[in-house]
Amino acid sequence: MLLMGQVHAVKRRFWAWETSTDWWDHIVLQVWDDSQWLQNFHMCKGTFMELFDLLSPALRHKNTKMRAALTVEKQVAIALWKLAAPDSYRSVGNQFGVGKSTVGAAVMQVANAIKDLLISRVVTLGNVQVIVDGFAAMGFPNWGGAVDGTHIPILAPEHEAGEYINHKGYFSIVLQALVDHKGCFTNINVGWPGKVHDACTFRNSGLFQKLQEGTLFPDQKITVGDVEMPVVILGDPAYPLMPWLMKPYTGSLDSSQELFNYRLSKCRMVVECAFGHLKARWRSLLTRLDLSETDIPTVITACCALHNICESKGETFMAG
Secondary structure: OHHHHOOOOOOOOOOOOOOOOHHHHHHHOOOOOHHHHHHHHOOOHHHHHHHHHHHHHHHOOOOOOOOOOOOHHHHHHHHHHHHHOOOOHHHHHHHHOOOHHHHHHHHHHHHHHHHHHOHHHHOOOOOHHHHHHHHHOOOOOOEEEEEEEEEEEEOOOOOOHHHHEOOOOOEEEEEEEEEOOOOOEEEEEEEEEOOOOHHHHHHOOHHHHHHHHOOOOOOOOEEEOOEEEOOEEEOOOOOOOEOOEEOOOOOOOOHHHHHHHHHHHHHHHHHHHHHHHHHHHOHHHOOOEOOOOOOHHHHHHHHHHHHHHHHHOOOOOOOO
16 A cells, blocks of 8 residues: 555656658658659659648647657658558558558548548649640540540459459449540549449439530530531540530441541540559559548549649659
């Protein structure tokens, strides 16, 4: 009893293991040049700092008696590193001096912040006339974008896994995107199971509804020959032919139809290139995303926004 009466209160300490942050604080932030930033974060330091400023309102946390909060810079860096490389959570954690659970939390916090704060500002149609003029220079008049879908690999879901097996035989979630003449996403739809056909995804998207209602593009028509032509989007043969959606001719073609198909294909390449750049920059989209079904669309959406930021900033594209 006497001994117990002499016990003094011990001041609580942060319970997290001591890990080194020197690499991030003193090497990356202070020594790395833009080529090193591009290679590892797929954006220059200046772009990273702008992104950090934009996301700060949603990511700034306070220290507690039990844990020291990560700086916003470090949260964003951890998330970008994980999205840009197929490294494990443990490997990324070791790199930044944090636990693997902290890496997972940072990825989702940053992805949610991008979705909440940036997506409506970054993934948007912009100036339609600039887009139309850009595609006209490529050989197709009054075009407002190209639409296509791509599959993002995922682990087998716990429920209705068969619905997520695509035509290539792996589990996936569909990303549908409309892109402009520079390969930036202007409209995205994420979340349909891989088994669902592109045409079905399209018909059930907000993009289809806006095009059908005529609310996506302004009333900007031109006359080709004696036909009045609205602003249209272009799709591959999987999509339905609509007054506002052009697709290639099929079957036996004459020379004018072949020329039409050639020009359409040339313009449609921008959406294929956009998907290629998206997945090469954010290579986590090439591996099976180890996330819950509810979190995966958020991460894909965030990657699309990051793609647009990099493209708009003229970041040098580095595949790998």
